[in-house]
């Protein structure tokens with residue numbers, strides 16, 4: 001779970017207690033709750049201590065400036081922020097505040113604001129080119145907001161470094177609206193003697209406006225790229241054509257692409273997952289500079305799309321006849337595998353065993369997992385699949401909501417014997433304007449920059465098939481009645497058009513939010529909620545179906561080896577234990593990514609402990625295994641898994657506690673309120689010893705003092 005900062009605001013009335021807490025912390029006497037210190041600040045101090053930040057430091061280090069050295073991402077961030085920062089000038093002068101834009105590495109790119117305060121801030125190096133990460137100058141709003149990915153205010157002695165303790169700063173992260181990755185942070189600061197509480201709300205608002213401008217700019221890039229590459233997409237003949245944007249992200253593929261890739265590169269795979277798998281071979285591996293063809297596929301051509309000297313993207317052409325067609329005649333030969341361990345023998349499965357990775361049949365065979373929790377979700381989904389009833393999928397990020405939505409659609413297609421489109425759109429991270437034009441489409445001339453001939457919206461594109469609305473909880477409130485009307489009347493109006501168009505689609509929506517709570521808070525319309533939540537399916541988090549981890553590992557090792565055309569590596573039992581011990585906050589997506597890194601970097605055909613991605617090891621050290629004092633201070637974990645079997649629930653609860661207590665079974669017994677002998681019995685029953693050993697091998701965080 002990402003750490004949720006429940007207390008973003010500082011409380012200046014606690015100043016003297018915080019100073020005492022800071023001194024105690026430096027003496028090594030810190031314990032959770034000391035001096036009313038906010039946990040978010042306590043955790044940050046701990047990170048600074050662990051990173052050997054000097055608490056007596058007087059200012060931030062200068063990392064270097066230079067517009068010529070800025071990356072294209074930094075330049076786009078600066079461009080998007082400039083007008084927003086300028087507009088804030090009057091407010092900044094009035095309140096004696098200053099403002100900074102920092103990149104994702106916490107380096108300040110630009111400052112703005114009250115001249116006198118800016119002058120004073122030079123002493124602490126609140127300047128372009130200075131590094132304000134926690135590792136650079138301790139707890140501060142920019143560095144800490146970037147570290148936790150959430151807005152935060154840091155006041156006076158909450159700053160870890162003494163030299164900055166005269167200041168109050170408030171920062172919010174700016175996310176790239178396309179992939180939600182952190183692009184930077186915006187900060188409002190001032191002397192702590194003139195504390196301005198609302199600066200945090202303002203920082204959040206400004207981050208939102210910068211994100212909207214980033215999205216608008218992104219849209220412009222896309223329109224230009226699509227305009228420039230449209231001919232190549234439509235004149236491809238029998239060739240498959242894929243269009244990637246300037247960052248190597250797939251933007252569009254022609255109808256033939258999936259078919260050609262399927263014919264050419266993958267054998268014996270299910271159609272439903274095929275296109276995505278094939279595309280995954282290209283994403284992230286496109287040479288966006290286009291100076292050379294770097295793809296490993298012999299027959300593939302890659303061409304830059306350049307307009308007025310700007311490389312807008314890349315077109316990848318996969319000829320209909322490639323060498324892979326010849327390869328298709330040869331049965332798929334799995335690379336020779338070492339059979340050193342029981343695990344390898346189990347993992348060395350053939351196609352028949354592969355089908356057993358899922359509890360689901362038919363289209364749901366693509367959902368890997370056999371735990372009771374996933375089996376129950378699949379059973380409900382299969383029951384609903386033949387009808388056209390709306391389905392709401394609930395679950396954390398990366399649990400496979402889109403995989404489920406696609407399987408629901410495919411199963412419906414199998415049952416009806418038809419083929420119809422599956423159209424997905426994510427309501428999060430888009431400005432209201434962009435989302436409405438993407439959803440509803442628009443007429444020619446509807447607004448400046450609108451494409452000639454207008455644009456078909458996703459709702460219309462899904463006609464006859466399924467519309468998958470991901471993150472529906474993020475749909476702006478004022479768009480919701482328009483969407484509800486589409487559902488009620490089965491009609492859509494393109495923006496700028498009065499004529500309604502008939503549509504008939506099945507809605508599958510998904511969210512990680514508690515929509516009922518959103519309704520209570522006034523952020524989601526009750527009528528829309530009741531319309532979309534006709535039937536809901538909750539998908540379990542990976543930590544609530546730990547038994548499926550080995551199946552997923554088995555599945556992905558094979559799939560990734562195929563994708564990257566390497567021999568499928570074996571996996572050391574300790575690695576598997578560690579993978580089973582980890583809590584996977586990013587769920588299946590995180591597991592897949594971790595395995596991909598290991599498949600590509602392991603040596604000698606065997607994945608060993610040192611091959612575990614650094615971030616995973618680090619997370620195991622720092623996030624998953626909090627110290628006991630923190631455990632006691634934590635809110636109780638509320639399980640959101642569907643009712644699995646009792647044994648599953650017990651095993652998962654036990655594992656969660658074992659992780660929290662760093663494998664100390666005495667502490668586990670205490671935490672769960674059961675006898676130690678009972679813990680040992682259950683460890684034996686659920687065969688958890690391997691996972692416990694792996695947890696114990698991972699060094700715990702250093703205690704202070």
Ligand SMILES: Nc1ncnc2c1ncn2[C@@H]1O[C@H](COP(=O)(O)OP(=O)(O)OP(=O)(O)O)[C@@H](O)[C@H]1O
Pocket residue numbers: 366367368369395396397398399400401402403404470512588589592
């Ligand atoms: N049960 C599963 N079997 C196989 N692959 C899975 C499963 N669940 C998830 N995945 C894989 O994990 C990744 C994330 O899945 P998906 O995009 O469907 O998650 P999500 O819940 O929609 O995430 P988000 O809410 O962030 O959009 C994909 O690569 C998907 O193929």
